Amino acid sequence: MFGRKIKLFTLFGFEVSIDASWIIIVVLVTWSLAVGFFPSYYPRLDVPTYWAMAAVGALGLFASIIFHEFWHSVVARRMGLPMRGITLFLFGGVSEMTEEPRSARTELWMAAAGPFSSILLGFAFWGVYRWGDSVGWPAPVLGVTAYLAFINFILAAFNLLPAFPLDGGRIIRSLLWRWKKDLTWATRIAASLGAIIGAILIGLGLLNMLAGALVGGLWYLVIGIFLRSAAQSSYRQVVVRQRLQGERVRDLMVRDPVTVAPDLLLTEFVEDFIYKHHHDMYPVLDNGRLVGAVRIKDVRTVPREERGWRKVADVLSPFTAELVLPPDMDLGEALDRMTTSGNSRFLVVEEGRLAGLITLKDVSTAVSVRLQLES
Incomplete structure (x- = not known):
């Protein structure tokens, strides 16, 4: 609205x-x-x-x-x-x-x-x-x-x-x-x-x-x-x-999402990840530890000529509440968060560890399938 x-x-x-x-x-x-x-x-x-x-x-x-x-x-x-x-x-x-x-x-x-x-x-x-x-x-x-x-x-x-x-x-x-x-x-x-x-x-x-x-x-x-x-x-x-009703975030989340390392050069990130996978946001893991997420809009803030030596660590966003959903959250509530926040991809975090990733497209597809089966 x-x-x-x-x-x-x-x-x-x-x-x-x-x-x-x-x-x-x-x-x-x-x-x-x-x-x-x-x-x-x-x-x-x-x-x-x-x-x-x-x-x-x-x-x-x-x-x-x-x-x-x-x-x-x-x-x-x-x-x-x-x-x-x-x-x-x-x-x-x-x-x-x-x-x-x-x-x-x-x-x-x-x-x-x-x-x-x-x-x-x-x-x-x-x-x-x-x-x-x-x-x-x-x-x-x-x-x-x-x-x-x-x-x-x-x-x-x-x-x-x-x-x-x-x-x-x-x-x-x-x-x-x-x-x-x-x-x-x-x-x-x-x-x-x-x-x-x-x-x-x-x-x-x-x-x-x-x-x-x-x-x-x-x-x-x-x-x-x-x-x-x-x-x-x-x-x-x-x-x-x-x-x-009754479904949780963990039921639809992707359990092994594409992740990037914080020391990855931005040029490599663009070529090997954004152009290949076409996602808007990627979790950033440092030796298996979740340190944040990097989004296309973060990369856009860096001039093109600087991306050859700047790294993902320079532009990543810490995993704050704006980017995170708990795995046991009700899917209806998660959908509300997605539609009102403007973020279509969320990290699913459990006890500080990356458990998966969920997107608005995942939830919309699940709803569409259920409606088709029941119509």
């Missing part, structure tokens, strides 16, 4: 980040508030005031989405579900889970927490607005407060749509899961609802665009496409997890 993430801060143990796509929505929201929303409801203010209101309103929206996702994460953690953090992206925010909910009850409470928190926050802002209006607060302050009340109610309503993976879709899935005791079936039904609602939004978007409402229609269209794609992707993830 995400491209490059930028960490902002840590909130009660949850890492809050933004995806680069969030910048697009910040710009669009600020612009639309400054030139459309606030001038329509509060005429006769000057242009700098509208832009100041828009900036504060956009920051308030930013904080409201974090608040919404924060309560998802808090409830999930209280119910024993590991959470990586919160990431804001083009269409809002997401609480990053390292695994699927372990029970329908956990899913229900976690899903309901976000919209409930947004409704409470909306009423809080509405109460502040009413009080401020009674004591004569200036129009710009009242305008921003009313907007934040309104946008939190909209945030809750949108997330309660029965379209998986939105919160409403997750609530539907939890109820179906509890009824049938079958997570895959419940996910398929909830994801189908998500795909249908996405298709409806796409249709509305096209109709609005044909009617001349280009900007509004484009938003319907983009959100509909996103919902359909997210629903299908979420269902595939659940199916993959089900197929990998």
Whole structure:
């Protein structure tokens, strides 16, 4: 789902980040508030005031989405579900889970927490607005407060749509899961609802665009496409997890991977290993002892004319947690690490010793074979 993430801060143990796509929505929201929303409801203010209101309103929206996702994460953690953090992206925010909910009850409470928190926050802002209006607060302050009340109610309503993976879709899935005791079936039904609602939004978007409402229609269209794609992707993830359930990294790892020595010249490494085996990363062993790994991107940092005398030891990366998986790790969790870290090859290390190597291609192939056998 995400491209490059930028960490902002840590909130009660949850890492809050933004995806680069969030910048697009910040710009669009600020612009639309400054030139459309606030001038329509509060005429006769000057242009700098509208832009100041828009900036504060956009920051308030930013904080409201974090608040919404924060309560998802808090409830999930209280119910024993590991959470990586919160990431804001083009269409809002997401609480990053390292695994699927372990029970329908956990899913229900976690899903309901976000919209409930947004409704409470909306009423809080509405109460502040009413009080401020009674004591004569200036129009710009009242305008921003009313907007934040309104946008939190909209945030809750949108997330309660029965379209998986939105919160409403997750609530539907939890109820179906509890009824049938079958997570895959419940996910398929909830994801189908998500795909249908996405298709409806796409249709509305096209109709609005044909009617001349280009900007509004484009938003319907983009959100509909996103919902359909997210629903299908979420269902595939659940199916993959089900197929990998009970399997460990050691079951798929390559036990005798191609390794290199630290004193190998980079020219020889390129010619005899990269061009021959076409791997992105190679374990580095010094007399049988694992000292790290060397990757193509490490070699690229060395000018071509220096590779004749520079060695692998000069550019290798120590085997840190970013490159290592334990052999007993669940394959589903390992797949999450691969897809979220951007690394497709991991060293499998046991008690400081290289036990093997596992790649994203290995896991994907295993899943594909299982799906073909069971389809």
